[in-house]
Amino acid sequence: MTALVPYEQALEAYEPVIGLEVHVELGTNSKMFCGCPTEFGAEPNTQVCPTCLGLPGSLPVANKKAIESIIRLGLALNCSIAPWCRFARKNYFYPDMPKDFQISQYDEPICVEGYLDVEVEGKTYRIGIERVHLEEDTGKSLHVGGATGRIHGASHSLVDYNRAGIPLVEVVTKPVPGTGALAPEVAKAYVTELRDICKTLGISDVKMEQGSLRCDANVSIAPRGATEWGTRSETKNVNSLRSVERAVRHEISRQAGVLDAGGRVVQETRHFQEDSGTTVSGRSKETAEDYRYFPEPDLVPLAPSADWIEELRAALPELPTARRRRLQGDWDLTDLDMEALINAGALDSVEETVAAGASAEAARKWWLGEIARRANEDGVEVSALPITPADVAAVVALVDAGSLNDKLARQVIEGVLAGEGTPEQVVASRGLAVVSDTGALGTAVDAAIAANEGIAEKIRGGKVQAVGALVGAVMKETRGQADAATVKALILEKLGVSE
Amino acid sequence: MAITRDEVAHLARLARLDLDEAELAQMAGQLDAILGAVARVSEVASDDVPPTSHAVPLTNVLREDVVAPCLTPEQALSGAPAAQDGRFRVPRILGEEP
């Protein structure tokens, strides 16, 4: 195996081109061509019928909701919708389809020629969409007898066809050149945006961890200034947004290593390894597959009318780009502030926190501060942490009411994240509240003035900015459980000075 | 010849059929005759008749997204040569996922 070239060094010599194939399982109630339910996690082979098992005499009929969903997605991705197209049979021998073929689309995809704009570091990248087509998902195989549950070394396999026949949309981009060192970030931003669009359209639950959104990343590199693109690898098994970024980054370094050593990049399928962040070689694609596609004889062509398409277009919800533009305006944020919020995956959380009564500024501060830091440490999305927008809004309300200061609020957030309950419960159990008892505070202020007579004298003489030292002394005395503004006002009042 | 011996060998491999030389030659001859017969259709096809894949002039035959009863796992597995743990048991898979 050739050595990896450090990423920055690889980018000095080579220019990457990326391409992404994303599979989205639609969230229909029933399967694509039969009435079997589509629940995730059901007992094996409890959601199957003669049609999805490919038993003789059964006939498929296309699910109207699935067709509607893919047309809506195509419209959201600025695609043209084919006025007439057909399903095709993809023939292969592999037991994940009991029919020995998969119903897919071949040279007549339902949506073509679209684009999606994504923003990375203040720059917009237009990702061309080549096609969006509809197919049926395959069954799941369990390989038995091998060392790691992998196919290699297995004695036999056990197949569950619950997933076989669930509608699956494939979105294929055109090759994307010109992203340079940002190729991994652009790839991640694209998949994120596509996921958000599917979520907004309500066509899929797009849970990467459950496989309802799956991504293959194609990467090639060519020497800078070259007129032709390099040979590409296709990395499968990229099952999280972070993995998309890592897989592209790794492939660039790996391919640079191969080329630097005088080798040539092999056109092949590679598998991403979540633990090591590397890819390992799968099947060579030097010889093109021969799936012997032909028009599916059991299904008649699709011919969505212009009226139907326009009806679907008119009913599209506000898409993520428009929503972001609106929120950025409402919250009065700069482009960079907005991007930070999106990169932290905190847009929904902040919006919900604001809806729960917090100011945009306060909501943003907590989600991008304490909470984002924790999410980063744990390697999860902020939304996966055990704190809700309502919790954050409650903390903000306590701060606004003067019952918590910043430092205490941080401890409350910490407590909620640690599973100690709601903000109110954490405040009670940890005994966190601003000392607002003016008697106790007064005593502490008197003590601070007495202990720092020199400073007090300066303040009386008009050097009001010296008050900070006295405030600090009081805060220390009350272990931070006082409101700094209240303390300051109290000191000035006692010294008979106004600001 | 409309189809060569090598093309038949390729198709046999795709279909996972183990054909010996004699069978390949026999199949090539038979397939050639079939293709020749079908080719006569293109002789009468004129430019104003678009190629068709379906015999009935229908489009958009769709069903509503409604769940229908399925088979029980017992029924589903009843025709399987082998089953284990509620799943279809298949021989060791050679080669990779498609």
Ligand SMILES: [Zn+2]
């Ligand atoms: Zn079914």
